[in-house]
Amino acid sequence: MIKVKNLTYYFYKPIRKEGLKGMIQTIFSRKKEVIKAVDDISFEIEEGEIVGYIGSNGAGKSTTIKMLSGILTPTSGSVTINGLEPYKSKSRKVVLKDVGVVFGQRTQLWWDLPLIETFNLYKDIYEINKDEYQKRLQYLTDLLDLSPFINSPVRTLSLGQRMRADLAAALIHKPKILFLDEPTIGLDVLVKDKIIEAIKQINRNDKTTILLTTHDMSDIANLCSRIIILDKGHIIYDGNQQVLKTRFGDIKHLLVLSEDKLNIDKIRTDLNNEEIDLNLLENNYQELSFDANKINSKELLKYVLDNYQIKDILINENSLTTIVKKIYEDIKQNS
Amino acid sequence: MKISNKIRKYRGFLKGGVLTCFAYKSEIYMWVISSVITTIITILLWFSIYKKDTTITHNGLTFYEMLAYLITANMVISAVSATNTFYELGTDIREGKIAINLTKPINYRSRCLSNSFGVLIGNTVLVMLPIFIISFLVLHFVTGLPLIKWYNIILFVISILCSLIIIDSLDFIIGQVGFFTGALFGIILMKDSIYQFCSGTLIPLSFLPKTISTVFRFLPFSSINETPTYILLGFFENETIVSQDYFYSLTGNSVPLTIVIKLGIQIFWAIALLLLSYLANKKINHRVVSVGG
Secondary structure, three states, X not given: OEEEEXXXXXXXXXXXXXXXXXXXXXXXXXXXXXXXXXEEEEEEEOOXXXXXXXXXXXXXXXXXXXXXXXXXXOOEEEEEEOOEOOOOHHHHHHHHOOEEEEEOOOOXXXXXXXXXXXXXXXXXXXXXXXXXXXXXXXXXXXXXXXXXHOOOEHHHOOHHHHHHHHHHHHHOXXXXXXEEEOOOOOOOHHHHHHHXXXXXXXXXXXXXXXXXXOOOHHHHHHHOOEEEEEEOOEEEEEEEHHHHHHHOOOEEEEEEEEOOOOXXXXXXXXXXXXXOEEEEOOXXXXXXXXXXXXXXXXXXXXXXXXXXXXXXXXXXXXXXXXHHHHHXXXXXXXX | OOHHHHHHHHHHHHHHHHHHHOOOHHHHHHHHHHXXXXXXXXXXXXXXXXXXXXXXXXXXXXXXXXXXXXXXXXHHHHXXXXXXXXXXXXXXXXXXXXHHHOOOOOOHHHHHHHHHHHHHHHHHHHXXXXXXXXXXXXXXXXXXXXXXXXXXXXXXXXXXXXXXXXXXXXXXXXXXXXXXXXOHHHHHHHXXXXXXXXXXXXXXXXXXXXXXXHHHHHOOHXXXXXXXXXXXXXXXXXXXXXXXXXXXXXXXXXXXHHHHHXXXXXXXXXXXXXXXXXXXXXXXXXXXXXXXX
């Protein structure tokens, strides 16, 4: 479906100097620095997959999406969608008919006009026939709960309403491929859930292939089985979410509320594992962290219950957020 | 793809252009008010130029004909320059909204142009036509200005569409400069002063040195306003008025040929600039730079 091969995008930025003198120098200077926004990446996405595309700010995520959706032409390498390159002027219009894009930070809705006008406009642009359009519009209106504001001018919508409308606008022509660039940015929990649910349903019903960038790991955890992690234009991980967890340590945390002080040295020797850690948390819980691949949680739980007087006990899994944070930190230390 | 299908794709933008004219009520009032004020000021100005004597002529026009010209010309220029291609392109570039436009299977230039047609229609119906009809009828009954003939209306529509395409294409091409500079405001000032100077709005072209004014008469600017206005009011049928035109003596004193040449220059520029603007559109993709990773 989507093939990305040795994709590279460089852009040139004039070197600016500080202050008034620097500004004047910049005007006449031809010095430029090369920014490698995306540097030789390759991957393939199959039909119906939902792929999370993550990376710290400036990692090259949006640049990749822009090349995939035909806005930017790669410096070298290629993107093909169903065998066609979206940034070539000849194939552009054909490819883009199957593509829907949402940029969370920018709207594609007609600002001064009622929301419905944007949908009508897209009906013409994508040449959707009348019956199909009505059906699709009804489906999306129900799915994203658009009816309360479908006749209001877009400029009067709240961010949550606008985002739902933006998603609907990207889906009105039943695209086979959907690119979402931070679709949940700045939204409250309820709207976010609604959007996540809608994306899931669209993927299930229409077999839509989805590539999603976000900084919110709960989006990824809820939606994507596959994750691609990007850093400084390079892919540093491409694979299953579960595998990511084992690879970067499947750390679990046992939280214990007890009058007794846990004896970490004794626990380590009794269970024959030196890697168990103990932390005292602010809410008086004592946290035992352990690698779930090396110690059975049942075993540890039994040991604690047998040896201490326990008021309360919880088990937390290491979240995707902590893993990704750890990966970003590792990268920062290594560079 | 059939041409009718191609046009249908852009129908929505035309409609949207019309509808945006209705979007802000206060904006409509401001348009009407500013239009009326500008007209009154120019009338007073020319009244003093004619030294309150309504029988003498300037450029072959009597005072009342001059009034009709000013009112109509004001309508034409307001209608064709109300298009927002320049600002839209500018803000699309500055705010990075151009990106989202490029993800649609449409031609960005055609999109801007059909939107401008919509704005022209909306603006004409909403503001310009009512003002024009009222002031024209007043002039007709008070001064005996002849009524407008049907064939002049047809020619006028062709001419004003050419004016729109000329302005819109120039705006589109110049607006692209925003891609490298980001200095939209400066470009707007520069653009407006060039338009005004070259079209003779600032100083009448006949005041300029002969070679320069001759060149300007062949440029697209001079005809944006004058040609449609002259056509609509039937001034081209009035030998005294036409005889003042630069092209009159050039065509061996033939009135019909003068009109053909003036309309021809407009059509030539409309086509040439339209093609150029499509060419410029092709370059847009190469100029969109990556903003943020």
